[in-house]
Amino acid sequence: MPDLRVTRSLGSLVLCWMCVSPAQAGQDPRVLSAKDTLRLNQVGSPTLSPDGEWVLYTQRTRDMEDDQFEARTQVWRVRVDGTARRQLTRATSDSRAPAWSPDGALVAFLAARGDGDDAPSQVYVLPVDGGEAYPLTEHDEAVTTFRLSPDGTKLLFLARDGETDEDERRRTERDDALVVDETFRGTHLWVQDLQTDDATRLTEGSFTVSSPDWSPDSGRIVFERRPSPAANDRWKSDIWIVDVESGETRELHQNGGSDVSPRWSPDGRAIAFAANEVEASTTMFRKLYLIAPEGGVPRTLLDEFDNQFTTPIWSPDGRRIFWSTGQGTSTRQFTVSIESGAVTVGATPTGRAGGWDLARDGTRWVWVHTTPGWPGEVYTAGRDLVDPVRLTDANAWLRDEAVQLGAVETVQWQNSDGQTVEGVLTKPVGYEEGRRYPFIVNPHGGPSGASLEAFNAQAQFFAGNGYVVLQPNFRGSTNYGQDFVNANIENWGITDYDDVMTGVDHVIAEGWADPDRLICYGWSYGGYMSFWISTQTDRFKAISPGAGLANLYSMYSTNDIQDYLASFFGRPWTDEERYLAHSPIRYVGNVTSPMLILHGSQDTRVPVEQSVEFYQALKDLGKTVTFVRYPREGHGFSEPRHQMDRLRRYAEFFGEHVDNPPISERDEAKETTAEGRP
Numbered sequence: 228m229p230d231l232r233v234t235r236s237l238g239s240l241v242l243c244w245m246c247v248s249p250a251q252a253g254q255d256p257r258v259l260s261a262k263d264t265l266r267l268n269q270v271g272s273p274t275l276s277p278d279g280e281w282v283l284y285t286q287r288t289r290d291m292e293d294d295q296f297e298a299r300t301q302v303w304r305v306r307v308d309g310t311a312r313r314q315l316t317r318a319t320s321d322s323r324a325p326a327w328s329p330d331g332a333l334v335a336f337l338a339a340r341g342d343g344d345d346a347p348s349q350v351y352v353l354p355v356d357g358g359e360a361y362p363l364t365e366h367d368e369a370v371t372t373f374r375l376s377p378d379g380t381k382l383l384f385l386a387r388d389g390e391t392d393e394d395e396r397r398r399t400e401r402d403d404a405l406v407v408d409e410t411f412r413g414t415h416l417w418v419q420d421l422q423t424d425d426a427t428r429l430t431e432g433s434f435t436v437s438s439p440d441w442s443p444d445s446g447r448i449v450f451e452r453r454p455s456p457a458a459n460d461r462w463k464s465d466i467w468i469v470d471v472e473s474g475e476t477r478e479l480h481q482n483g484g485s486d487v488s489p490r491w492s493p494d495g496r497a498i499a500f501a502a503n504e505v506e507a508s509t510t511m512f513r514k515l516y517l518i519a520p521e522g523g524v525p526r527t528l529l530d531e532f533d534n535q536f537t538t539p540i541w542s543p544d545g546r547r548i549f550w551s552t553g554q555g556t557s558t559r560q561f562t563v564s565i566e567s568g569a570v571t572v573g574a575t576p577t578g579r580a581g582g583w584d585l586a587r588d589g590t591r592w593v594w595v596h597t598t599p600g601w602p603g604e605v606y607t608a609g610r611d612l613v614d615p616v617r618l619t620d621a622n623a624w625l626r627d628e629a630v631q632l633g634a635v636e637t638v639q640w641q642n643s644d645g646q647t648v649e650g651v652l653t654k655p656v657g658y659e660e661g662r663r664y665p666f667i668v669n670p671h672g673g674p675s676g677a678s679l680e681a682f683n684a685q686a687q688f689f690a691g692n693g694y695v696v697l698q699p700n701f702r703g704s705t706n707y708g709q710d711f712v713n714a715n716i717e718n719w720g721i722t723d724y725d726d727v728m729t730g731v732d733h734v735i736a737e738g739w740a741d742p743d744r745l746i747c748y749g750w751s752y753g754g755y756m757s758f759w760i761s762t763q764t765d766r767f768k769a770i771s772p773g774a775g776l777a778n779l780y781s782m783y784s785t786n787d788i789q790d791y792l793a794s795f796f797g798r799p800w801t802d803e804e805r806y807l808a809h810s811p812i813r814y815v816g817n818v819t820s821p822m823l824i825l826h827g828s829q830d831t832r833v834p835v836e837q838s839v840e841f842y843q844a845l846k847d848l849g850k851t852v853t854f855v856r857y858p859r860e861g862h863g864f865s866e867p868r869h870q871m872d873r874l875r876r877y878a879e880f881f882g883e884h885v886d887n888p889p890i891s892e893r894d895e896a897k898e899t900t901a902e903g904r905p
Contacts, residue, residue, distance in 0.1 A: 258631055258656050258691025260891040261874035264684040265289055265296055265867050268621040271582055272324060273593040273605045276331050279586040280307055282593050283325040283334060284605050286314075286621055289867070296867035302336050302353075305618045307591065307607050312619070315353060316360065322351070324372075329379040331355065335363065337370060350384060364419060366426065371414060372437070376445040381471070382419045383439055383448055388412040411435075411455050416448065418471055429469050430476060437464075442491050446471055447520065449479065449489040449498050458787040458832075461485070462509055466500055468520060479522055484508060486516070488538040492545045495520070499539035499548055509794040510675050510712055515539065515548065515563065528568050533708040534561075543589040551575070551583055553706035556637045556651055556680040560612065574612045579603070579681035593618070597681040599635035601625075631656045633690025637680050638697075640733035648726045649707075650699035651678045652734070653686040664695045665885040666740030668731055672751035674703035674723065675712055688874055692882070692889045694746070695739045701726035716795050719779075719809045720759040727756065728764070743768075744885035748877060750774050751833060751862065755811070758841060761822060762814035769884035771823040771877060774833045774862055777841040778812040787831045815844040821851040823880045825873060827860030853880075 269287040276282070282305050289298040300321040305312040316322035318340055325336045332355055339348040340362075347369035353360040364370055366386050373384040389412075390398070397403045413435035419426040429448070430436050439450040448471060453464045465481040466489050479498070480486055483506025490499050498520060501513040512535045518525035529536055540549040551560045558580040560573035579597040586592070590610055597603040602622050608615035625632075638652045655664050667689055671678045678698035686696045700706065701723040703715035715723050734740040747770045749757045754775020761770045776782050783792050783799045783806065799806045807813055822845065826838040835856065842854040855876065857869045864870050878889035 257629065258891050259684070259687045260691075261688065261871040261878070262291075263630065263891075264688060264874065265870065266291060266622075266624065267602050267684060270595055270603055270605050270619050270621050273582055273595060273618075274326060274584050275307075275586045275591065275593055276327050277329060277587055278331055279588060279591050281305070281331075282307060282605065282607065282618060283315075283327065284593075284595075284619065285323055285325060286619070298867075302334065303619075304334075305605070307593075307616075307618070309616055309618050318360075320346075326373070326375060328352070328375055329377055335373070335375060336360075337373065339369070350382065363421070364426070366417070372439065374439060374441055376441050377443055378445040380421055381445060382421055383441065384417050384419065385414050385436060385439065386417060387414045408455075408457075411457070413456060416450060416469065418448075427474070429471070429474055438488055440490050442520070443493060443495040449491065449520075451487055451489065452478075459790050461788075462503075462507070462790060466498070466518075468498075477522075479520075480516065480518055480525060482506075484511070485513070487513070490539045490541060491520075492541055493543055494545050497545075499541065501536045501538065507790060507794060509788075509791045510716075512536065512709055512712075515550075517565070528563055528565075529570070532561075532563075532570055535705060540583060540585055542585075543587065549573075549583070549585070551580055553677050553679065555706055556649055556678065556700065558679065576615065577680055579679045597679075599680050600632055600682065602682045602684075631691065632687050633696075634658065635680055635682075635686075638733070638737075640730055642702075642722075642726045642729045644722075644725075646702075648699065648701065648730060650697050650730050651680050651683075651686075652739070653683070653690050653696040653698075654739070655693045655695060656691050661738065663738060663741040664693060665744040665746065665881075665887045666731070666734060667694045667696045667746040667748065667881070668727060669696060669698045669747075670701065670723070670727055670749040670753040670756040671698060671704070672749070672753050673705075674701075674715060674719070674752045675705055676752075677704045677706040685874065688878075688891060691891045692878055693887055694881075695734065697730055697734050699727050699730040701730075717805065719755070719795065720763075720811070721809075723756065724759060724763060727760070731766075741885075742766075744887070746770070746881045746885060748773065748881075752776070754833070758811035761820050762811050762817045765819040767820045769823070769881055770820045771825065771880060772838070772841070773825040773873075774827065774830055775811075775824075775837060775841075776833055777810065777837045779810045780806040781840070782833070782837055785834045785836065812840055812844060815841060816848060818845060818848075818850050821880075821884055822853070823876060824852065824854045825857070825876070826855075827857045827862065827864065829859060830862045832862035 271285050273282050273284040285300050286303050287300040289296050300323050302316045302322045302325045303314050320339050322336050322338045334353045337348045338351050339346045350363040350373045351360045352363050368386045368389045370384045370386050416430045416436050417426050417428050435453050435456045437451045439448050449468045451464045452467045453460045462485045464485050466479045466486045468479045469476040482504040484503035486502045488501050497517050500516050502516045503511045503513045505511045515528040515536050516525040535552045537550045537552050547562050549562050557577050560575045562571045580594050582595040584593050593607045595603045596606045604617050605619045606615040633656050634654045636652050639649050642648050677700050689696050703723050705712050735742045745767045747757050747760050747767050750773040754772040757770050757772035758775045758777050780799050796805050824838045826835045845852040882888045
């Protein structure tokens with residue numbers, strides 16, 4: 228198994244992977260195909276055993292021989308030195324969210340193993356030394372989250388409320404009219420005694436619960452509470468606490484913004500959580516709050532830290548709190564001293580990192596890391612994160628089959644206001660210095676998001692087909708400070724457009740891109756930017772907006788996160804002109820580029836009618852446009868054949884307009900013909 232270590236280069240920490248060469252592999256080189264992107268196995272949920280010697284994790288693998296390419300998630304275990312790796316569960320349904328019992332003797336996980344396709348997920352346990360898994364819960368509804376108590380005597384779990392008899396009757400008889408915003412089923416907190424198996428409901432009412440955490444003495448539970456499960460209520464969460472014995476609940480902290488991710492200190496004397504106190508704000512960074520379990524005025528940390536605070540992880544001695552968040556084009560781990568408030572940055576290698584877990588004694592970390600040139604794997608390292616060791620090899624087939632990947636790097640340029648803007652550049656497989664390539668600019672979604680210098684299957688698909696790909700972190704992106712993330716408030720299509728286009732100019736000036744073969748595509752807010760760019764310039768030979776926003780005025784009332792739009796533009800009833808001025812549909816007559824519009828038919832985040840409006844306008848105006856709807860799909864695609872179709876349509880559409888026929892699908896076409904399938 229290839230080894231991985233952190234090496235120091237030019238004062239920065241980089242991850243080095245044993246590179247694959249066709250000569251070494253003894254095969255002709257090949258590139259990533261659309262079908263290959265489905266083969267990429269995914270690891271997640273790493274968690275250390277109580278003695279710090281073993282790691283549980285999940286691996287999701289797709290059956291490429293199945294007609295629908297069905298995927299399954301199973302639980303695996305590996306030693307912290309990378310040995311004795313093996314699969315623990317092998318059921319025909321998913322096994323996920325693994326956890327150790329406090330004594331390390333049992334592995335608990337979520338699985339739906341009852342009769343029928345609609346069997347609810349329950350908590351199962353599996354003896355570490357062997358045996359069959361057996362259910363710990365037999366709840367009527369699906370268990371969505373669980374936590375074993377520190378003393379090992381109780382289990383907390385969350386489950387959605389079931390239908391009442393009256394609800395079931397009305398649904399069966401189709402007498403089921405729903406009052407909007409007044410009919411929902413919340414998720415609530417239960418505790419089960421592991422000796423008697425008796426389950427007690429701890430919360431009830433017209434609200435929903437998430438993110439619970441046990442007190443160290445197993446007597447209380449802290450949790451988030453929101454008015455409803457609606458997506459638009461995600462910024463209205465508060466912190467509550469419940470006494471397990473008495474069932475008494477009380478509000479611990481409330482403000483106008485969101486309070487999330489409460490976590491008890493090791494000594495039980497404080498609760499840390501992330502909070503944004505600005506009412507109706509969806510982009511302001513959260514800070515670290517500390518509050519006593521009895522309540523009172525919380526202490527606020529990180530007032531001077533110009534970045535996002537996420538989920539707190541306490542050090543065993545309670546003197547520090549760790550968290551991870553994006554910084555530039557990588558994810559970094561940060562630490563704050565509870566005593567002084569001083570912040571330090573960990574030696575996190577370049578790429579995307581998540582799923583952090585700290586050993587009980589604080590001497591070891593495990594996490595999932597995605598390097599620029601390799602999909603995510605589970606890693607472990609000491610408390611200083613130096614010399615990480617890779618524990619998994621989930622995608623060995625990439626190496627075994629000598630799949631060639633494009634080089635990935637972070638690039639910088641100056642926008643029209645003289646500010647530095649960053650982006651992630653992926654070069655074509657077999658890149659030759661001095662040669663200009665067809666070019667794709669791919670704005671990210673959000674807009675409060677960021678592209679990272681980490682493995683990206685779509686970018687690598689295009690790199691294999693001979694494209695240079697730029698993913699710009701325009702104004703409005705996270706990871707660059709509060710002013711930067713707020714810079715496109717009331718400015719959609721203005722500041723971000725400038726950053727994208729100056730990035731395009733930079734790539735051309737560097738000699739990487741052919742200025743006569745420019746492509747643009749994006750999804751969600753990237754779809755908005757693609758729509759917008761199509762109305763502002765004729766430089767692109769082809770543009771493909773996916774799940775994009777075309778008419779912000781109609782978008783406001785028909786999507787599921789109205790408050791998010793309002794945080795940028797106010798309400799359309801009082802700021803109508805602002806909404807219309809930043810809507811691509813207003814300028815649709817300017818479009819000259821051929822367009823491929825893609826959208827999921829069941830999308831509630833950006834309703835499909837957004838694409839319908841733009842498509843109809845282009846048709847009426849006699850423009851060149853193709854519109855593809857994907858049945859059953861929401862804002863993100865879940866069906867494998869739709870995922871492949873989307874990539875293949877991109878490759879054909881882009882290739883047609885920049886004289887660059889796709890090469891990644893040649894072997895797939897031969898295979899399809901041989902098998903006789905369309």
